[in-house]
Amino acid sequence: MTQATLLPWLLAAALCASCVSTKELADPTILVHSPSGTELGVSTEYGTVFLGRFARGGEIDVTAWFGDGPSLESSVVEPLGAGLFTAETEIRLPAVRLAFHQPQNGAPVIVRGRNGANVWSLEAAVRTDPRVDGILLRPTGGLKGSEEQIGAGVFIGEELEDYRLLGLVSGRIELVDAAGAVTEYVTVVGPTDLWRIVAHGRDLQRKTRWVYREDIL
16 A cells, blocks of 8 residues: 555544544433433443432433433333333443442442533442441532432442442431431442342343444444
8 A cells, every 4th residue: 555545544544533532431420301300310331220210111311421412312211120210222321330349338439410411529438327228328518318419320439430330329318326316328229239230231132232323433
């Protein structure tokens, strides 16, 4: 191949590479839209997962964020059990790996969600209480387990590309001891229940293939 014929090929390859880079998977946080409202969820390597605060069945829309912006996808809600729900999309969404181990008391986590296109992220720490099974978080100045935070992903890891999903914020709880002292926690669904999305995702992968569209490379 001569230099004259090589140059156009190199330019085409560079342009192709730049096109792919704008479609990099960016953020596993999703928004699930139903007639009753919009809620937070997370896209995992085995499929989407959310709490069904508004969407427990029927047709919905899912907004996911890629490297070049949001994409709105239609889907149908499917129950997973244990208060978890999923919705299959036609295309592969930005995804995060799962964490199944029970973190130690005091372990740092990141709680990440969205308010529309705006991302919010809060640092928190795991708390254990013998009166409650599962993961609890210590409330902070920003993390309250409030309605707008329900469904937000709870992650371990230092960088977004290294995050693993520990669970989803499900609300808050107040516990009173024998002396009348009140302790407040933010509650989390997971990680012991996340195997449900794994089983569902593996069954789904055996039945269908991802669809590749021109707008999502």
